[in-house]
Amino acid sequence: MISELTAMLHMYQMNMQIRLINMLILIIIWMSYTKTRKLPFRSSRYFNVVLWLTSINMIFDVWSVYGVFHLNAISAETNRMIHFLFMGTLICVLASTYFYILSMEEFGNMKLKSMLTVVRILPLFVCLVGMSISEVHYYSGADGAYSYGTMTNFAYVAIMFYYIAALVCVVRNCKKWSTERLINIFAGFFIWGGCVIIQFHTKTILISGTGLMLMLLLNYLAFEDPKVYVNSENGNFNEIAYRKMLIEQFKKKRPFEVFQVTFKEFNVVHGRYGHEICQKILMDLSRIIEEQIGARIYSIEEETIAFMMEHRCMKCEDVLKEVLEKTEYDWVHNDNLIHITGVFYQISCPTDVTDMAGLEDTFSFMKKYQNQEERILRADTKLLEEKKRYATIINMLEYAIDNDGFEMVYQPIFSTKEKDFHSAEALVRLKDKETLGFVSPEEFIQIAEKENLIMQVGEAVLSKVCSFARENSLIEKGIRYIEVNLSGVQCIDQGLPKQIEGVLKKYGLPYDFINLEITETAAVESGEMLALNMDKLMKKGVAFSMDDFGTGYSNLAQMAEVNYELIKIDKSLIWYCYPQQRKILKKDEAENLVSEGVKKSKVILDQVIHLINKLDLKIVAEGVETEEMVSMLTDAGVEYLQGYYFSRPLGEVDFMNFIQQQ
Numbered sequence: 056m057i058s059e060l061t062a063m064l065h066m067y068q069m070n071m072q073i074r075l076i077n078m079l080i081l082i083i084i085w086m087s088y089t090k091t092r093k094l095p096f097r098s099s100r101y102f103n104v105v106l107w108l109t110s111i112n113m114i115f116d117v118w119s120v121y122g123v124f125h126l127n128a129i130s131a132e133t134n135r136m137i138h139f140l141f142m143g144t145l146i147c148v149l150a151s152t153y154f155y156i157l158s159m160e161e162f163g164n165m166k167l168k169s170m171l172t173v174v175r176i177l178p179l180f181v182c183l184v185g186m187s188i189s190e191v192h193y194y195s196g197a198d199g200a201y202s203y204g205t206m207t208n209f210a211y212v213a214i215m216f217y218y219i220a221a222l223v224c225v226v227r228n229c230k231k232w233s234t235e236r237l238i239n240i241f242a243g244f245f246i247w248g249g250c251v252i253i254q255f256h257t258k259t260i261l262i263s264g265t266g267l268m269l270m271l272l273l274n275y276l277a278f279e280d281p282k283v284y285v286n287s288e289n290g291n292f293n294e295i296a297y298r299k300m301l302i303e304q305f306k307k308k309r310p311f312e313v314f315q316v317t318f319k320e321f322n323v324v325h326g327r328y329g330h331e332i333c334q335k336i337l338m339d340l341s342r343i344i345e346e347q348i349g350a351r352i353y354s355i356e357e358e359t360i361a362f363m364m365e366h367r368c369m370k371c372e373d374v375l376k377e378v379l380e381k382t383e384y385d386w387v388h389n390d391n392l393i394h395i396t397g398v399f400y401q402i403s404c405p406t407d408v409t410d411m412a413g414l415e416d417t418f419s420f421m422k423k424y425q426n427q428e429e430r431i432l433r434a435d436t437k438l439l440e441e442k443k444r445y446a447t448i449i450n451m452l453e454y455a456i457d458n459d460g461f462e463m464v465y466q467p468i469f470s471t472k473e474k475d476f477h478s479a480e481a482l483v484r485l486k487d488k489e490t491l492g493f494v495s496p497e498e499f500i501q502i503a504e505k506e507n508l509i510m511q512v513g514e515a516v517l518s519k520v521c522s523f524a525r526e527n528s529l530i531e532k533g534i535r536y537i538e539v540n541l542s543g544v545q546c547i548d549q550g551l552p553k554q555i556e557g558v559l560k561k562y563g564l565p566y567d568f569i570n571l572e573i574t575e576t577a578a579v580e581s582g583e584m585l586a587l588n589m590d591k592l593m594k595k596g597v598a599f600s601m602d603d604f605g606t607g608y609s610n611l612a613q614m615a616e617v618n619y620e621l622i623k624i625d626k627s628l629i630w631y632c633y634p635q636q637r638k639i640l641k642k643d644e645a646e647n648l649v650s651e652g653v654k655k656s657k658v659i660l661d662q663v664i665h666l667i668n669k670l671d672l673k674i675v676a677e678g679v680e681t682e683e684m685v686s687m688l689t690d691a692g693v694e695y696l697q698g699y700y701f702s703r704p705l706g707e708v709d710f711m712n713f714i715q716q717q
C-alpha cells in the first residue's frame with residue numbers, strides 16, 4: 056500500500072514536471088510572438104486564436120492532472136467540470152489548428168465556403184453537447200492515471216476528426232509550401248500523434264500536452280516566423296507580406312486605398328550618399344506615416360514603401376493632408392541638409408483597380424509620369440484613360456513592327472541659295488488610323504522609347520526611307536540627302552552603327568545620303584556612348600544634324616565640339632518672332648508682346664543665325680509658315696527653310712509629284 060502511494064506520488068511529480076516543460080515551451084512561443092510585429096494576414100489571426108486556446112488548455116491540463124491524483128480532495132462535480140473543460144478546450148485547439156491551416160488555402164466560392172464552415176464546425180458542437188451530458192470516470196493507481204467513459208469517447212472522436220482533417224488539408228496544399236515548411240508541419244502532427252499513443256499505452260506518462268506544445272512551436276516556425284515577412288534592412292514588412300496582404304484584401308470586397316511612397320530627391324541622394332542613406336530616409340518616412348496613420352508599412356522596392364488604408368472617409372483626407380505636410384522636411388546627414396519631399400501615389404480599390412496585376416500595372420504606369428509636380432498622384436478616371444491609351448499604343452506599335460504598320464511622310468526642305476528642294480525630312484506615321492485616330496509621333500515615339508521598342512521602330516523607319524529612295528531613284532532626281540530622326544535612346548544603343556550600316560548596304564545607298572537628326576537635349580544627355588556611335592558613323596560618311604536647337608540646354612560648347620553638319624533652329628524660337636502670324640498667343644497678349652518680347656526674340660534669332668554661320672555650319676529653320684518668315688529668315692542668312700509655307704509632310708506619291716514639278 057505504501058509502495059503504491061510512493062509510486063503514485065512519484066508519477067504525479069513526474070507529470071507535473073512535464074507540465075513545467077510544456078509551460079516553458081509555451082512561454083518561449085508567447086515571448087517571440089509578442090516581441091515581433093504582427094502579420095496582417097487572415098491566417099495569423101487564426102494562429103492567435105490557436106495560441107490562446109492552447110494556453111487555456113494548458114491550465115486545465117495541469118488542473119485535471121491534479122484532479123486525477125487527488126480524487127478525494129476535490130468534489131466529483133468540480134473534477135467532472137475540470138475534465139470537461141480540459142477535453143473541450145483540447146478539441147477547440149485541434150479544431151482551430153485545422154481552421155488555421157485551412158485559412159492559408161485560397162478561398163473561391165463564398166457561398167460554398169460558408170456551408171462548408173457549418174459542416175466543419177458541427178463535430179465540435181455535437182461532441183461538446185454530448186460531453187456535457189455524458190459520464191466520466193477516473194482511475195488512478197500505481198499502473199497509471201486516466202479518465203474514461205462516454206465523455207472521453209466523445210472527445211476522442213472529435214479530436215480524431217480534426218486531426219485527420221488538418222492532415223488532409225496539409226497534404227492538399229503540399230505543392231504550395233516549401234519543403235522546410237512541410238517538414239515542420241508534418242513533424243508537428245506526428246510528434247503530437249506519437250505523444251498521444253505513448254500516453255495511451257503507458258497510462259503513466261501523460262505527455263500529450265507536450266506534443267501539443269511542440270506542434271504549436273513547429274507551426275509557428277513554419278508559418279508565423281516574422282523573419283519571412285520582414286525586411287531586415289529597415290524593419291518594415293517586405294514585398295512578400297505586401298502581396299499576401301493585398302491578395303487577401305481584394306478578396307474581402309471592401310473598399311480600400313493603396314499608397315506607394317517614394318521621395319523626389321531619390322536619384323540625387325542615391326548618387327551622392329548611396330543605398331544605405333536612401334534606406335534610412337525611407338525608414339524615417341515610414342515612421343512618420345506609421346505615427347500619423349497607424350498603418351503597416353511595407354518596403355516593396357529599393358526606393359518605394361507602401362501602405363494600405365481601409366476606409367474612404369473625410370477623416371482619411373485630413374490625416375493624409377497632415378502626412379503630406381510632415382513628409383516634406385529637412386533631413387540631416389553629416390552636417391548636410393537633405394531636403395526630402397515624399398511623393399505619394401494612390402489607387403482606390405476595387406473601384407479603379409480590381410486585382411493585384413492591375414494594381415502593379417497602374418502603379419508602374421503612374422511612376423512613368425516623371426516631372427510629377429503634385430505631391431500626391433491619384434489614379435483618377437483621366438489617368439486610367441491615359442493608361443488604357445498607353446497600352447493600346449504599345450499594342451499598335453508591336454503590331455506595326457511585325458506587320459509593316461509604319462509609313463513615312465517627307466517634308467521638303469527649301470534651299471534659299473539654289474531656290475530649289477534638294478533634301479527632305481522623313482517623319483514617321485502609324486498606318487492604323489482607326490483604333491485611336493491620328494496618333495502623333497511625338498506621343499508614340501516616347502512610348503516606344505519607354506517600352507524598349509524604339510530600336511525596332513528606328514530600323515523600320517530607316518528601311519522604309521531607304522527602300523523608297525532606292526525604288527524611286529531619289530538621288531538621280533536631285534535629292535542629295537534625307538534627314539532621319541533619331542531618338543535619345545537610339546543614340547546610346549551600341550547596336551546603332553551596325554543597324555544603320557546594315558540597312559544602307561541592303562539598299563545599296565551611300566552613307567552620305569542619310570543625315571541623322573539628334574535633338575539637342577538627347578545629345579547633351581547621351582554622353583560618351585553617343586560620341587562613340589557618332590564617331591563610327593561619321594567615319595563612314597553619315598552626317599549629323601542638331602535638331603530643335605534653342606529648346607533644350609542650348610549647349611554651345613557641344614555645338615563646337617561635335618561635328619554637326621547642320622543646325623535646325625526650333626520652330627518655337629522662330630514663332631516667337633511672329634506671334635501674330637502664328638496665333639500662338641491670345642490677341643491682346645500678342646499685341647503687348649509685339650513691342651518688347653518680339654524685339655528681343657528677333658535679336659536672339661539674328662544673333663543665333665549669325666553665330667551658326669560663323670561656325671560654318673548649315674542652318675535649317677523649321678516651322679516656316681508665312682511669306683514674311685521666308686523673306687526675313689532668308690535676309691538673316693538662313694540657307695535652308697522647312698515648313699508648311701513650302702509643303703506639309705507628304706506621302707510617298709505626293710512627295711514624288713512635288714519634286715518632279717520643281
Ligand code: C2E
Nearest residue numbers: 482483496497500516540541542678679680697698699704
Ligand atoms: P521634329 O523632328 O521637330 O519634326 C518636325 C515637326 O514639325 C513635324 O511634326 C512636322 O510635321 C512639324 N512641322 C514642320 N513644319 C511645320 C510648320 O510649318 N508648322 C507646324 N505647325 N508644324 C510643322 P511631326 O511629324 O508630328 O513630328 C513630331 C516629332 O516626332 C518630330 O519633331 C520628331 O521629334 C518625332 N518624330 C517624327 N518622326 C520620327 C522618326 O521617324 N523617328 C523619331 N525618333 N522621331 C520622329
Ligand code: CA
Nearest residue numbers: 480540572602
Ligand atoms: Ca527632326
Ligand code: CA
Nearest residue numbers: 602603623677
Ligand atoms: Ca525639330
